[in-house]
Amino acid sequence: MYPRQIPETRPVARLAYAACVWIVLAVWLLPVFAIMLTALRTLEDVMAGNYWGWPDRINLWGNLVAVFTQTDMLRYFLNSLIITLPSTALVLILSTMTGYVLARHRFPGATLLFATFIAGNFMPQQVFMIPVRDLMVSLGLYDTFGALIIFHVAFQTGFATLFMRNFIAALPNELFQAARAEGASPGQVLVQIVVPLVRPALAALSILLFTFIWNDYFWAIVLTQTDAVKPVTAGLANLRGEWASSWNVISAATLFVAIPPVVMFFLMQRHFVAGLTMGAVKG
Structure with a gap:
């Protein structure tokens, strides 16, 4: 209520x-x-x-x-971009494709597969710390950009699929019936009909994913070790001294780190609100 x-x-x-x-x-x-x-x-x-x-x-x-001359914050900033941008793009692509299949195609085990995506959202990520770290070590990806990208894509796709599946399921059935009557393939339906109609949802989801991945700290310290691949969240922790800390410099670096998510939100605010309210009014 x-x-x-x-x-x-x-x-x-x-x-x-x-x-x-x-x-x-x-x-x-x-x-x-x-x-x-x-x-x-x-x-x-x-x-x-x-x-x-x-x-x-x-x-x-x-x-x-001091942030740019006395610390490696610029390197951390670029590392975060290298990790966040491809991760967000891959999650958007995979979740849109998976959400489309789960929303518009009936096949054995579809309900169980969708329930698996939902159940994965309730699992605390911290319980996977040791298995994920050991997996990345065995694959030779530990302390690389690939480790963080693969992890974020794998663990964010479940939530994103749930998000996109619900939006795609709310689209009128007549659109898909007309597309099939015209002989459109499933790929054409996805690219030419579904994607244009769910752009507000994609914009809203991209902001959420960008913020989640950019602000991640736990996995940044679990899957990285050297400054060459650390993102900004782990880099901020490195600014603390052993005996004393320049909190004024750390605070200035924190404000600098917060700029990309804030700028992205304001640039896409209209699409973000439209995406969250999409399908809320019927008629």
Whole structure:
């Protein structure tokens, strides 16, 4: 059941609800605000314990320069792009093809196969840490881009297939009947009919996949060892010193790392909202 809307005849309840929303939003954004504030500080300001006060001197540019001159963050950034972009593209292709087959073709075991995709989403990925690592070592892929790409494609395809199958199943049957009557092959139906109609869903899914893969930290430290292949999440952890840490530089690097998912979301915001609401209204 969906929560009922608070009627306008209860202004106190509406005001209290709005106040609670703003309070929750402020608490949720508090860590982000702390990072942004720390990124403005100098190292002396951080060491002096001025964590929440206004910085004595704005040093954002100096911190950003330190990120690129004193650390390997640019290499980590490029590594993340090398891992995230092909992984996202492969998952989109595989999930669209699999979702189309499961939604529009009946064959023995289809329900069991779809249930397997769903069940895989409930398995915590951490339980596969040792088997996946041993598999990558035995294949000679440990500490390579291929290990992370293969893992993300394998483990994100289940969720993406569930996502795409539901969208494709909501398409009108008349479209597929007309395509078959015209002699279109299943591949032509997929490319010329299904893909154009589910573009909003693909846009929404691409944003989710990009964010999931870009922000992954656990598997970044399980399947990589050297700085040559580490993504930004593991690279940020390397910025911490053994005895002391330049938290102002780390905070500036964190803001830099957060730019690609944020930019991608705002560039595709219209498609993202359309994809999430696709099929919500019938008529």
